[in-house]
Amino acid sequence: MAQRISRNTFKTEQPPTIHSYAAIVGKKEGEGPLHRHFDQIYQDTHFGQDSWEKAESELLRLTVLKALEKGALSKEDVNYMFAGDLLNQCTTTSYGLRDLEIPVLCVYGACSTMAESLLMAALMTDSGIGGNVVAATSSHFCSAERQFRFPLSYGGVRTPTAQWTCTASGAAVVSPHGDIGPYIKGVTIGKIVDMGVSDANNMGAAMAPAAAYVIETYLSDTGSKPEDFDLIITGDLGRVGGTLLISLLAADGIDIASRYKDCGTMMFDYEKQDVHAGGSGCGCSAAVLCGYFLDKVRSGEYKNILFCATGALMSPTLSQQGESIPGISHAVHISHKG
Numbered sequence: 001m002a003q004r005i006s007r008n009t010f011k012t013e014q015p016p017t018i019h020s021y022a023a024i025v026g027k028k029e030g031e032g033p034l035h036r037h038f039d040q041i042y043q044d045t046h047f048g049q050d051s052w053e054k055a056e057s058e059l060l061r062l063t064v065l066k067a068l069e070k071g072a073l074s075k076e077d078v079n080y081m082f083a084g085d086l087l088n089q090c091t092t093t094s095y096g097l098r099d100l101e102i103p104v105l106c107v108y109g110a111c112s113t114m115a116e117s118l119l120m121a122a123l124m125t126d127s128g129i130g131g132n133v134v135a136a137t138s139s140h141f142c143s144a145e146r147q148f149r150f151p152l153s154y155g156g157v158r159t160p161t162a163q164w165t166c167t168a169s170g171a172a173v174v175s176p177h178g179d180i181g182p183y184i185k186g187v188t189i190g191k192i193v194d195m196g197v198s199d200a201n202n203m204g205a206a207m208a209p210a211a212a213y214v215i216e217t218y219l220s221d222t223g224s225k226p227e228d229f230d231l232i233i234t235g236d237l238g239r240v241g242g243t244l245l246i247s248l249l250a251a252d253g254i255d256i257a258s259r260y261k262d263c264g265t266m267m268f269d270y271e272k273q274d275v276h277a278g279g280s281g282c283g284c285s286a287a288v289l290c291g292y293f294l295d296k297v298r299s300g301e302y303k304n305i306l307f308c309a310t311g312a313l314m315s316p317t318l319s320q321q322g323e324s325i326p327g328i329s330h331a332v333h334i335s336h337k338g
Helices: 053-070 090-098 113-126 141-148 203-222 236-250 281-297 315-322
Strands: 009-011 018-025 080-084 104-106 135-141 168-175 183-188 231-235 261-262 304-312 327-335
Touching: 018 053, 018 183, 018 281, 053 080, 053 135, 053 141, 053 168, 080 090, 080 113, 104 315, 113 135, 113 168, 113 183, 113 281, 113 304, 113 327, 135 141, 135 281, 141 168, 168 231, 168 281, 183 203, 203 236, 203 304, 203 327, 231 236, 231 281, 236 261, 236 327, 281 327
Parallel strands: 080 104, 080 135, 231 261, 231 304
Antiparallel strands: 009 183, 018 168, 135 168, 183 327, 304 327
């Protein structure tokens, strides 16, 4: 059973294995620098459906099934799922996974949802009651634009600090400790941090303090140093938030600059794709983790990574009322060796 070493940090006793994983993306994401690492790239961003919301549900369903297929598992082999998305009442998850008949807990952490789902799957599995547990999330550019900004037909101009919601999904099957990694060795549950940023087009700045908190907390609680990790990864702070994060940690004497990566800056080619400050959305960090990083950890190219997905817990209604944007981030330590 996981050992609680502080108020919000746990180390796993028998580190659960990430048994299998999958990442599926849309056309624009498939034109980016990571295109070779995704399981599937769909040119039809409707995914054969007649609305953007139905398209995102289908994207999530396909990704979960692909992760099961890669692990030679059936849906009957899975005991639970932790999954979520950006839309109201987690409708992508509810509609996308309703036919799988797997017990599911819908979670919402905005773009931190993949880390939130992974850490809960790991703790449940390490407790001995989880068995095989799926962690999954998704996002879709068009459904997110409709809910959080403006319908595409409006043609609104995006500010330089704005980020591009990825049409992407990632899913991972977390299983009891096995012979092959990657393994989840520890987690930190983040807290809500609100530094008063109210610009919905600058979510990287709103989320960066929460990422700084969770990274600093995990390092302090576990007695680790940045040098103990090949990479410290956020998703998705983009260019603006990533620069701010490095500065915030440096002010506290923590230097991560040489080993820092952000999923939002990795997804697209800034020279060829107009995405302003970078990618965002639940599916961005999930797809980059499950498509790119987990393979690198499994092969041993990376021995240890600290995955810290970040979320802006905003509401369009409250933003229009002048409220600030709370941020949150959760940390998951993923290792080549268990």
